[in-house]
Structure formats: C-alpha cells, structure tokens
Amino acid sequence: MSTGKKLGLGCGAFLLLFFLMGGCMAALSGGSDGSESAQAPSEQTEDTAEGEVEEAAEEPAEDEPVVLTAEAADFVPSVLHDGGDYTSVHVAVENNGDTAIEVNPLYFALVADDGTKKDTTSALGMSESQIDTVTLDPGQRAEGLVTAEGDFTPASVEFEENLGLGVTVTADIG
Missing domain, CATH: 1.20.5 (Single alpha-helices involved in coiled-coils or other helix-helix interfaces)
Known part of the structure; x- marks a missing residue:
C-alpha cells in the first residue's frame, strides 16, 4: 500500500x-435552536400573568413545594453597574418540597404594573445584592435581589426553574 x-x-x-x-x-x-419553544411559553405567560397571580394569592403557601415572596427594594449598584436605569425586587425562595431545586437569577422575571414582562438577563451583576445561584435542599431558603433593566413599577415576580422547563411560581410584590 x-x-x-x-x-x-x-x-x-x-x-x-x-x-x-x-x-x-x-x-x-x-437539533433545534429552541427559539420557537422559548417564545411560545413567554407569550402564554404574558397572557395569563394576572390569572396566575390571583391563583397564587388564593392557595396557601405552605402546601406549595416552592414558596416565593417578594418586596419592593431600592437598586444598589455593584461595581459592574453601567450607569443605566434598573429596578430591583427583594425575593425569598423557600423549598418546601421533597427534592432539591435550583435557584438562579436567570430563572426570574419581573412583571411591571402595566403587565409587561421584564427579562433579568441584561441586568445580571448590576445589583450589589443579587440572588445567588444555589441548590436548595428541602427546607432551605435563599434571599437576594432580582433586577431588571429600566425604571418601572414592579407588580409581581415570576420564578421558573430550569429556564422555562419547570413550573412557574408567581408572587405579588408587597
């Protein structure tokens, strides 16, 4: 040869x-880029955001596997702040279920008082006390700020584990 x-x-x-x-x-x-599946749930979520908020308020929180609470908070810039306008909300996530859950700033979205859903990815690292990326075992709790770009009045916070593949938990900002 x-x-x-x-x-x-x-x-x-x-x-x-x-x-x-x-x-x-x-x-x-x-074999897909995920653009179709990523947009379809967000359109549905925007349409049903008010219904989910009402359902969450009616059900007792202790029975839920994931409990989300939210309070209005002042935006405190981090060293990465680029000078734009940002809105922050203090959130607490508690795992009342039987299995561990993942918490990540990417799993949150803020809903403004006019119903628009604000993505938090463009504001990663802009807030001093951003919620950490952690794994919560049953009975554990995580707290921190969720921040979105823009100056708006937040009405509620949505938490959806696994970037849209989990169940959405919504909390009114109190």
Missing part, C-alpha cells in the same frame, strides 16, 4: 469519526 493511500484512508477515517461525533451531538441536543 502506498504512502498516499495510507494518508488518504487515515484522513477519511478521521473525517468519518468527526462527522459521526457531530451527528451524535445534534441528536442529543434535539
């Missing part, structure tokens, strides 16, 4: 392995 033939077969085998690994990764990731 000639040297060129050996080199060609070696490169071909490498490319085959590379494409096979890429196909496996595409199959594992689902």
Whole structure:
C-alpha cells in the first residue's frame, strides 16, 4: 500500500469519526435552536400573568413545594453597574418540597404594573445584592435581589426553574 493511500484512508477515517461525533451531538441536543419553544411559553405567560397571580394569592403557601415572596427594594449598584436605569425586587425562595431545586437569577422575571414582562438577563451583576445561584435542599431558603433593566413599577415576580422547563411560581410584590 502506498504512502498516499495510507494518508488518504487515515484522513477519511478521521473525517468519518468527526462527522459521526457531530451527528451524535445534534441528536442529543434535539437539533433545534429552541427559539420557537422559548417564545411560545413567554407569550402564554404574558397572557395569563394576572390569572396566575390571583391563583397564587388564593392557595396557601405552605402546601406549595416552592414558596416565593417578594418586596419592593431600592437598586444598589455593584461595581459592574453601567450607569443605566434598573429596578430591583427583594425575593425569598423557600423549598418546601421533597427534592432539591435550583435557584438562579436567570430563572426570574419581573412583571411591571402595566403587565409587561421584564427579562433579568441584561441586568445580571448590576445589583450589589443579587440572588445567588444555589441548590436548595428541602427546607432551605435563599434571599437576594432580582433586577431588571429600566425604571418601572414592579407588580409581581415570576420564578421558573430550569429556564422555562419547570413550573412557574408567581408572587405579588408587597
């Protein structure tokens, strides 16, 4: 077998392995960019935000696996603050369930008094006392600030574990 033939077969085998690994990764990731599934729940959440707030107020908090409370708070800028307007809310998340839950600033959204949902991703790190990314075991509690860009009056806070794949818990700001 000639040297060129050996080199060609070696490169071909490498490319085959590379494409096979890429196909496996595409199959594992689902093959979509997630834009459709990420937008559909947010549209539904905006339409039903008021209904969820009313349902949360009617049910006793102790029976829920995740209890969320929220209070208005002043925005205290961190060293990363870029000079824009931001609105903060002090939240407390308590795990009353039987399994651990993940808490992350990305899992929160603020709902303004006019009903618009404010994303918190653009305000990550802007507040001095931002809620930490933690795993809460049953019976544990986490507190901190959730901040969104803009100057608005917040009416409620939504917490949805796993970036939209979990159950949404809503708390009125009291």
